[in-house]
Amino acid sequence: MSGSILIFDSGIGGLSILAEIRKVLPGHDCCYLFDNARLPYGELEESELIQGSVSLICEYALQVKAAIVVVACNSASTLILPILRQRLTIPVVGVVPAIKPAAKISKLRHIGLLATPGTIRRAYTQELIQAFAEDCQVDLFGSSELVMLAEAKLAGETVDMAKLNCLLAPIQDSALDTIVLGCTHFPILATEIQQVLGRGITLLDSGQAVADRVMFLLKDLEVIKGAGHTDANYRAVYTSASITEGLRERLVEEGFNTIEPHSPTCLR
Structure with missing residues (x-):
């Protein structure tokens, strides 16, 4: 997989980023590395998140001879990008909440950020708001439960709309017109979130x-x-002991021809 794109996330939320990458680079090899053993990242202590994710990313960047690393996780991106850029000689791209474009399009000057508790707490998030949305009212909504709903949906389970309604109730009670989906898991639930919030609220994410x-x-x-490269290799690596059959089937549907557990002693 020399020259491949290494995409990293805590779970399968990064597949929303991969979907956008495939639109512009349909024939490129990809390794999707997800640290689902420690999911959700929004609940981890910062030191634990940094140590584990940096180690995994550096290991697999070497294994697959990656040309570029994409940290497809807002919680991780707000912490580890400077460290990775010191450790690696290849480009590292992170995901940050789409605060800037949200502030540009909001007619009411009232936007919201829906993200994990970790992302909501980060100083980096506050810096984004101060830099690009100073003239807006910005409401912050933190949820790790939405991460697990997205994981369940991609594993083939039906989305619990009653639970989703409950989780999104604070947004329904606000007067904003634009919501930033500040976790890569959340675009997976975009259809359901839009259904709950209504068409009057615009949803934005950073995928494109x-x-x-x-x-x-x-x-x-x-x-x-x-696009003419017909033998593109899609490899998925997970850190848990196993994954559900539903998730495995979904990864096969997404085009992954190799799906395997993390094996730190097995260099390929």
């Missing part, structure tokens, strides 16, 4: 912006494999 950045950097490195 990340994909465009990845394409730009790979073009600069001159390692892009085009």
